[in-house]
Amino acid sequence: MRIGILGLGRIGAFHAETLSALDAVESLVVADPFADAAKVAAERFGAEVADSPEALLAAGVDGLVVAAATDAHPALILAGAEAGVPVFCEKPVARTMAEGMEVLKALRGHDVPVQIGYNRRFDAGFAAARAAVRAGELGALHTVRSTTLDPAPPPAAYVAASGGIFRDCSVHDFDIIRWVTGHEVTEVYAVGGNRGAAYIREAGDADTTGAILTLDDGTIAVVSNSRHNARGYDVRMELHGFADSLAVGLDDKLPLRSVEPGVTFPAGTPHDFFMDRFTDAYRAELTAFTEVVAGTRPSPCTVEDALEAGWIAEACTLSLHEHRPVTLAEVRGD
Numbered sequence: 001m002r003i004g005i006l007g008l009g010r011i012g013a014f015h016a017e018t019l020s021a022l023d024a025v026e027s028l029v030v031a032d033p034f035a036d037a038a039k040v041a042a043e044r045f046g047a048e049v050a051d052s053p054e055a056l057l058a059a060g061v062d063g064l065v066v067a068a069a070t071d072a073h074p075a076l077i078l079a080g081a082e083a084g085v086p087v088f089c090e091k092p093v094a095r096t097m098a099e100g101m102e103v104l105k106a107l108r109g110h111d112v113p114v115q116i117g118y119n120r121r122f123d124a125g126f127a128a129a130r131a132a133v134r135a136g137e138l139g140a141l142h143t144v145r146s147t148t149l150d151p152a153p154p155p156a157a158y159v160a161a162s163g164g165i166f167r168d169c170s171v172h173d174f175d176i177i178r179w180v181t182g183h184e185v186t187e188v189y190a191v192g193g194n195r196g197a198a199y200i201r202e203a204g205d206a207d208t209t210g211a212i213l214t215l216d217d218g219t220i221a222v223v224s225n226s227r228h229n230a231r232g233y234d235v236r237m238e239l240h241g242f243a244d245s246l247a248v249g250l251d252d253k254l255p256l257r258s259v260e261p262g263v264t265f266p267a268g269t270p271h272d273f274f275m276d277r278f279t280d281a282y283r284a285e286l287t288a289f290t291e292v293v294a295g296t297r298p299s300p301c302t303v304e305d306a307l308e309a310g311w312i313a314e315a316c317t318l319s320l321h322e323h324r325p326v327t328l329a330e331v332r333g334d
Helices: 010-020 035-045 053-057 070-082 097-107 124-134 156-162 165-181 198-202 279-294 303-322 328-332
Strands: 002-006 027-031 063-066 087-090 114-117 141-149 185-193 208-215 220-226 234-241 245-248
Touching: 002 010, 002 053, 010 027, 010 035, 010 063, 010 279, 027 035, 027 053, 053 070, 063 070, 063 279, 070 087, 070 097, 070 114, 087 279, 097 303, 114 279, 114 303, 124 165, 124 234, 124 245, 141 165, 156 165, 156 198, 165 185, 165 208, 165 220, 165 234, 165 303, 185 303, 185 328, 208 303, 303 328
Parallel strands: 002 027, 002 063, 063 087, 087 114, 141 220
Antiparallel strands: 141 234, 185 208, 208 220, 234 245
């Protein structure tokens, strides 16, 4: 099949490399506002270059990967849908929930699958955790802990346009909690602080946050996030039930140091970047997209799924700023 890629920045170039190695992908067509980025991708992967999104869609692509800036996501998703081309788009659907809901509304007139990029759904550990929960191996859950700690904060320009740590970073935790447990969040309470980069505080954001989520069955989920984790990139989940407990992310590349006498775990080099931690997950995610394009599976992460995680981020952002519990019904306006 022939896949188009819009946006050849860090993640777009990474997706181009991954797609070029998949057996199902015969050729790539790429486009980027910066001509040099498209040229480099064309030279590396033997891709064809289009000078605009319109030209790319007219080049006979079977599927479209959107890795452009967030502001461009709504228009590009809808352009693909209107052209009858299945779309994979990196999260978020749009910068604001209002825009995201408009995208969802517009898509209801098109029978074209759209997959949103939440890569943790394709990680082997998270998939095994979901299977264990769904099989009843843990019994009823009572506590979930989800952690995402970045090794260093992103640049100031990124932070200023990100919408905040809950919308940019924690949203991955929110999505994977929903996906693994099969339950929805009903209420949140969030706190945050700034002990690091001044530009994060100046942007009205926090660099370290904690959130308590109440799920619809009474399970409590604790989400911890930080822009500062000197030891590396730390993504983990714990699930505690009345029959058993399990963890995702406890491998020898865990960026944590034990000081217990005689304990050598973890013994490996710590994960230092999300592309390192989730290389296999990204490959599985894009393989799934080729199956969506081929019509052999439905979208494994729909626009509706992505918006649910977005509403949790909205609730946490409001809770952080107003220092109070916030229900999902409140932010949705139910």
